[in-house]
Amino acid sequence: MHTIEVVLAMLVAVVASGYLVRILPFSLPLPLVQIGLGALIAGVFKRGHALEPDMFFLLFLPPLLFLDGWRIPKQGLFRDKGAILELAFGLVVFTVVGAGLLIHWLIPAMPLAVAFALAAIVSPTDPVAVGAIASRVPIPKRLMHILEGESLLNDASGLVCFRFAVAAVMTGSFSLAQASLTFLWVAFAGLGIGVAVTLGVSTFQRWLWRSFGEEPGAALLVNLLIPFAAYLLAEEFNASGILAAVAAGITMSYVELTGRISGSMRVQRTAVWSTVQFSFNGIIFVLLGEQLPGIVQRAMDTIAVTGHSDWWWLAIYVVAINAMLVVLRLVWVWLSLRWNLLRARWRGEERANQTSWRVVLAMSVAGVRGAITLAGVLTLPLMVPGGEPFPARDLVIFLAASVILVSLLGASLLLPRLLRGLELPRDDDSRRVEDLARKLSSKAALAAVEKTRQQLVEGQTTTNVQLYNDAAARVSLLYQRNLEKGQGPDEDPEMVRRMEQAYRSLRTAGLTAEREELFRLTRHGQIPDEVARKLIRNLDLLESRQRD
Structure with a gap:
């Protein structure tokens, strides 16, 4: 007790x-x-x-090191x-x-x-x-x-x-040669095992998804268990479990770049890992x-x-x-x-x-x-x-x-x-790369929207064609803003910044009002709980995207 x-x-x-x-x-x-x-x-x-040091190492360090390796640039x-x-x-x-x-x-x-x-x-x-x-x-x-x-x-x-x-x-004795060989094995075997565990688990999980469908809860639990598997397997082979957990996290960041994980699962996974990180730290x-x-x-x-x-x-x-x-x-x-x-x-x-x-x-x-x-x-x-x-x-x-x-x-x-008042070079390159990424991804999105619109309007009635055209125009407008942002030669950057801030404030106010009304309707029994939860979750996702 x-x-x-x-x-x-x-x-x-x-x-x-x-x-x-x-x-x-x-x-x-x-x-x-x-x-x-x-x-x-x-x-x-x-x-x-x-x-108990061994229990401490096993329980707390693998997930934290895995997450650090995953998120490090x-x-x-x-x-x-x-x-x-x-x-x-x-x-x-x-x-x-x-x-x-x-x-x-x-x-x-x-x-x-x-x-x-x-x-x-x-x-x-x-x-x-x-x-x-x-x-x-x-x-x-x-x-x-x-x-x-x-x-x-x-x-x-x-x-x-x-x-x-x-x-x-x-x-009472020490061998430099033996220490050097042991270090090489501990380091490289630990790194290799960490990479192998993440790649093996991810490959098997993708096969399960293709064969039987995606189960978010199980997938999230598997993601949490990967660092422990890498750590224990490395320790079993007298390698570094710590480096194995780090290597597993770094490998996971590359696995994620394949884009085979749904956005909703990423949102859930981020929330769970943030809680684990705060609690374990x-x-x-x-x-x-x-x-x-x-x-x-x-x-x-x-x-x-x-x-x-x-x-x-x-x-x-x-x-x-x-x-x-x-x-x-x-x-x-x-x-x-x-x-x-x-x-x-x-x-x-x-x-x-x-x-x-x-x-x-x-x-x-x-x-x-x-x-x-x-x-x-x-x-x-x-x-x-x-x-x-x-x-x-x-x-x-x-x-x-x-x-x-x-x-x-x-x-x-x-x-x-020590760092107060220290003038450091501006990270203009990072801003430039971010703007370039937004523009290229927006171009790809516009092309995909147009291709999908053409597929949807084939064989449709005039009313449906107009509906799809209006929907495509509204979606395209969002991406067009990324392409046109800051491109005008006489555009004032400060004006653009204030406009973006105003847009975010107004959009946030609208989302908050929507959410409060849904809560009110649910409290008065005018809409079911499950409907309210679904709509409120959508608003939460929109608000989180708005803050990024």
Whole structure:
């Protein structure tokens, strides 16, 4: 019964957090509010929920990583693949070595292999945390694409380094060759399995639709189960389930481009996935808050292993480790940028604008840690093979949790100041591509309308011909506006913008009035419920399209 109460309390905390960030007089990122509510739940129930890392990985991470891979802009991902790979793999190794040595120097009582394990588990950034920060901070699109791509790929490299550091503690040996081969298998097998699962399930599902018809509820459930299937299958083959879930999501975005899914199903699927994303993101950080009181208490009890007894030494360790992580990231980002500029000059490419130092610093501060770090560090063994306790286990868990909190807080406080007033190039190309897409799709629509009109009027009476012609004219007018929009040489862009705003306001007012009248008619029993639901859903879809 206690577990059910805690789960319900977590869901209530997730709902409450969404309102608290709006009510509070000062601005706080949503994850920090959820962490605070989680700590409050642990205090009320006198103990936090016992977190099982394997269950945590399986239940929460696959769908969230799948969705991130699905929605991440692919053009930006492949355009900046060099920078993303340098951060996702090169920076992880650089952080493990650099931070591991510095942590061992800072805390000599912590064995070197344990220090490397701590550095490895805090090296990957978290896509959930990055997305939560981005929702409140105006991060430039290209920078955000790089951060998202990095956080999706660096989990595998960080966890592999963590696994081998822990193995070194347990066995007392380490093989670089074996670690390299294992990493290659973990990464490439995980990616391959993720792609294969999505393609296989999608192909089988299309065959079912062609043979027996489309069942929206079952199709939606299958879509929700794909990330779990990819994750479990990859883990069964000792590959990266995390990369498998990411690859499955990226593959799903390409499957969707085939256009074989109905619009109504896409609307339902978007609503369901948005709910899953909000709920799971919130529960992750509420769970972190629930673990905090116990983590802090155990760290206080074991601080003596460092040779100190005062609690403020923990604060010194936290500040020092976070500072070294930011500095190492800053150094790597700067070196990577200089190297890319040098390569561009060798290829004869002209780079008119150098990247602002504030963007480089912002990219360093934006390395937010989250769920991957928490779940990974909690998998540390309790004892080594000889029966002795794992060295400094509680201290490592405390330091990793502190890195999550400080990185979230630091990004929330510093990013707005670093990016405030920063003049970035206008994204005119994106606007131009969008206008071109609208015009080309409108031309295709006009041609299809005319072809369908000709088919419909064949052999019809004069009355029906006139009806079809009027309907075609009304539909064609909608698409003609896209072709003519902004094409006049003397047309005032500001006038066009105001006209569009007025059109949307008037259209929204009309839709609202229609909906209110349908509600009134239903309340008075003048129309059946099922008719009202159908008509209101149509109005809702029109309104959602109006807002896009």
